[in-house]
Amino acid sequence: MPEHYLRLSGAQMLATEAFQWVGADIDDLVRHFAMGIVHGQAGLGKTFAVQAALERLTATGSASLPEPGTATPRSRTPAKDAVRVVQLVFPHRPNDLRVAQEVARSLTGSIPTGVNRFGIQEQALEQLSGAPYLMVVDEAQRLTRHAMEVLRYLYDHTATRLAVLFVGGDGCWETISRSQTLVSRMLRRRQFHPLPGRQVPAMMRHYHPLYSEAKPELLAAVDTEFAHGNWRNWVSFTATAADLAHAEGRVTLDRELVAAGYRVLGRS
Template sequence: MSVSADDLLPCDRADHFLNLPDAQVVATKALLMTRDNLREVIEAKAMMCVYGDAGLGKTFAVNASLRDLAPGQFHRIQFRERPTPRYIRHKLFETLKIGGRMPSRPAEFDKLLRNVLAEEFRILVCDEAQWLSTECFEYWRHLWDDQETDLAVVFVGGDKCYEALDSQPMLASRIYVWQEYQQLTKKQVHEVIPAFHPIWAAADPADIDFVYRHAARGNFRIWAKITHQLLRLLAQLGQECVDRVAIRRVFARLGHLT
């Protein structure tokens, strides 16, 4: 995955699930709200939490918005299961490109990070924040609370992220904006999906409704996965347009259909 030297995020094409060819950024209500919220959070140098179920476009919206609002000022750290403060220190050291040897003692490491984060304003995006422990949340709070550091923090998380943050009253009280992502409604799907990819722009609305009801609902990631498989199938068949036969063939490879 390529990384931009300017903003340290994946290139915009990599934002789309499976690097879906010809996928378009669609200005959904949620994305526009994210952009407005981030603008306020950046101006206030505050903290924000974007949360909701997997596959709804949270990370995509944050990445796309920050590329427009604050190019070169933001850094993204994606967390894995149960990170530790030590892991956060090391990831910040790498992400901020501090250079030299990492300090061996936590106190020295923290002093170095605070000094670097005081040099210029930065936006730190903490993805998969639901994995953070109480100790990790406290670490982020201390970094942000420090009078010398100059930063905004954006927590992005899936299932249980809200509960994880809300259970930390010292941190939760400092969250400037909470934004929940929800699935697209059926009406929104018919408005958004044809703009999302050309194969749906030419599709029968009844076929879009069929995919909505039996597989994708209002989940962007599932729509991207189905679209990716349909593109490959249509290429194999030498066919340009989506039809119910092709959709059913893709469905045969997917689980958990209604």
């Protein structure tokens, strides 16, 4: 399981609808060697969902959770053709040379020297032609049109069996959609939204021991007043309230702990 934000102790991994869709999307991208995108505002659980899916893909050959009542994932990449995963994060507005360099580094562990961008691309292609790959590009809202063209070139080359997943926050889809050559290749688009308020109390009671016996209306109030359906906000509140509860020997969230947590967080 990926590490929770703030290394929150006791937090459970909840298989929300968006979380499960990401696993299925990645399976589809790998099976069809396609492009896809996961995007949404910061703090909604995109990166956590993607990392959890990649862990399952590496361990079992499938990023999907098992079907209910079975131990078999929805789809599986044959073991003899197991996909290799490379993850990339580029700096803000990388040029095409930087993209080629970082791709080469992710594949070989080093950046080729003494060659230009085209020579680096050819070395990357040589590496990519040896096995199926899933390339995960995080913070994709930073990409430029020229940077995206390098990735499209590698993806389209007849020597590669390459799936590409773009992951990004605010402005990610707007950035990617400037390149119609990428948009036309997108097999899956998954947008993350804040948690629906009506679902929050039941979900939070499974999320952390502090909430297991908490009153639903209290959890709903915390979401309305502070968290707003945002996982990162919930983690910040949970870490603060759990510290306060531990110091006082308490095990269940109540109104006094909520008020104290707000004061510590500067929201009173």
